[in-house]
Amino acid sequence: MSAFTLEKRDDGIAILTMDVPGDSMNTLKADFGDEISAILDDIENDKAIKGVVVASGKKDSFVAGADVAMLAACGSSEDAEALSVGGQRIFDRIEAMTKTFVAAIHGPALGGGLELALACNYRICSDSDKTQLGLPEVQLGLLPGSGGTQRLPILIGVQQAMKMMLTGAPVRAKQALKYGIVDDMVPLSILMDVAIKFAATPKTKHEAKKSMTDKVLENTGFGRKIMFKKAREATLSKTKGNYPAPMYIIDCIEAGQENLSKGYETEARLFGKLVMTKESKQLRDIFFATTEMKKENGVEGVEPKRVSKAGVLGGGLMGGGIAFVTATKARVPARIKDISENGIAGALKYSYDILNKKVKKRFMRQTEMQKQMSLITGCLDYSGYKHVDIVIEAVFEDLGLKQKMVEEIEGNCSKDTIFASNTSSIPIAEIAATAKRPENVIGLHYFSPVDKMPLAEVIPHDKTSELAISTTVEFAKRQGKTPIVVKDGAGFYVNRILAPYMSEAGYLAMEGQPVDAIDKALVKFGFPVGAFKLLDEVGIDVGTKITPILKGQFGERFSAPDAFVKLLENDRKGKKNLNGFYDYKGKSKGKAVDESVYELLGISPVTKYTDATVVERCVLLMLNEAARCLEEAVIRSPRDGDIGAIFGIGFPPFLGGPFKYMDELGMEHLVGRLEHYASTYSDKYTPAQILIDMKEKQSSFYN
DSSP states (O other), rough: OEEEEEEOOSEEEEEEEEEOOOOOOOBBBBHHHHHHHHHHHHHHHTTTTEEEEEEEESSSSSSSOBBBGGGGEEEEEEHHHHHHHHHHHHHHHHHHHHSEEEEOSSSSTTTTHHHHHHHEEEEEEETTTTOOEEEEGGGGGGTTTTTTHHHHHHHHOHHHHHHHHHHOOOOEEHHHHHSSSSSSEGGGGGGHHHHHHHSSOOOOOOOOOOOOOHHHHSSSSSHHHHHHHHHHHHHHHHHHHHHHHHHHHHHHHHHHHHHHHHHHHHHHHHHHHHTTSSHHHHHHHHHHHHHHHTOOOOOOOOOOOOOOOEEEEHHHHHHHHHHHHHHHSSOOOEEOSSSSSSHHHHHHHHHHHHHHHHHTTTOOOHHHHHHTTTTEEEESTTOOOOOOOEEEEEEOOOOHHHHHHHHHHHHSSSSTOOEOOOOSSSSHHHHTTTOGGGGGEEEEEEEESTTOOEEEEEEEEEOOOHHHHHHHHHHHTTOOOOEEEEOOSSTTTTTHHHHHHHHHHHHHHHHHOHHHHHHHHHHHHOOOHHHHHHHHHOHHHHHHHHHHHHHHHOOOOGGOGGGGGHHHTTTTTTTGTTTTOOOOTTTTTTSSSOOOOHHHHHHEEEEEEEOHHHHHHHHHHHHHHHHHHHTTSSBBBBHHHHHHHHHHHHHOGGGTSSSHHHHOOHHHHHHHHHOOOOHTGGGGGGHHHHHHHHHHHTSSSSS
């Protein structure tokens, strides 16, 4: 079956519709080249055709991008470059046609989809919230390879285009109109009518609207030199040199400003180079893994129950965040139960503030905000709870309180209601120990802030039913989360591998290594923030609470520096009370270390270790613990372990996750370094048995 159809109308306008058979969204594939060329030949040779509207046959999607899977077939950078050149030629041909091409955009127009639209003379989009336009290739370690690095700067100016390409963030319809990416934004009901009218008009040349400052920066050699120099400095500051794609994007844009032909040649060549980099391969593998996970049930062969109503126990930040994703992502009514009206008010304010910001930025209509807010209600008793399908508990980390919540839910809800605890540390079996229906009790651990963090851990205990597992996994997916199913136990997976890494940073500080030097080394390695900045963000009181629980189950390797007790005695809770490792009260606003912390801990800071040693001591413990988690079946697969670490704690995505990184290091090297530290520093570095076995077998996690 063909992916393209050409309808020739009596008024001289042809409708070119893309509808890839069997796919929910349109993606561009290399083997479409001949088919598109034949259609373009037909259009070119038919003198009755004055204009062409390019549209999608899918309900809510224009073109979601190029098919990333085809890149795996590239054996060399030359192969990948040839793909880029092929795309450029087809889009160049569309742009060069004497007939007017108009892209009628509804839904995502991303990557190659936007590049196709950019090759058209006009772009008309629907005003739907589903419409997004962007070039997200950088998120896969790539750059737009079919003319995007050249056409977008011409259309909207270098600086705005560069921002879009370097972040990969899409823009909504109103922003697209404001920036000049589209020529008009209309209701979906008249999208095709307006596009047809544009197609009947002669072609015109588009030029970006620029301020005087933009003209000086973008239209003069001196200005461009300053602009690209600043762009490279800012990019390097953010990427720490770990991601080659952003710098290559700047190279492509700059080359095109000098000479358009050179810009296209640079784009194709650097696209080819990027496809073959290990960074892009790891990022593409993450994309494939998450896509695969979206299709999986919590338990294979067990269909989930559809959740129609949800309850949330406890307001506050976590409860408010959980209610927000339930109402706005899953579109399920969320009923918040708290012991005080203030708790409910705080949870409602959480959603109101996020949605109101969208309304102010005109990303959302006031009516849509009201509709979503109406899905969140509150109560001080259990009114409205009788028919909820799932209750998510987000109360204080107190076992007795959580067991009481289970008892109350069993008394006020149906016999089938799932009780999902958002505990970050207490084993689920203990929470379910006094339950009448333990098969309905499960863990559903979110990460803060809930509206931004993509991971959720689903934690069944040994009596949790398979239906409860599948239903909870499906519900988390509807909330916009990527869920991983992990075995019950202290710390579950993410906090268990994070704890020894954090503790080792603490021991390094107690040995005198400056706090900011440790954090800078870890950020340079690829973590989004350093260990101490992270502890300040989550709260020192929260971050240290899990240590005794982990130590109780797993022993001394989970010990933290004894001196850290002084932090809590000194009421140092981190950013939330402006009193942590960093100075939040002074001019630095959290950028500089609070020097008084050294005196409190009895430390005289002096740089003793290289960045490499700091990173190795912290990261080796995380890797070793991740391997133990796989060995003990805490996680189901290396894939789940990698996704959990990347989405849960920001493990450097370009390394692919702990298991991909261990494969890259090689078991010989990994075990050797662990044994080195075990013999010279501490037996907590003793290699996990699974690593020793893999070293002997010369095997890897991904074979």
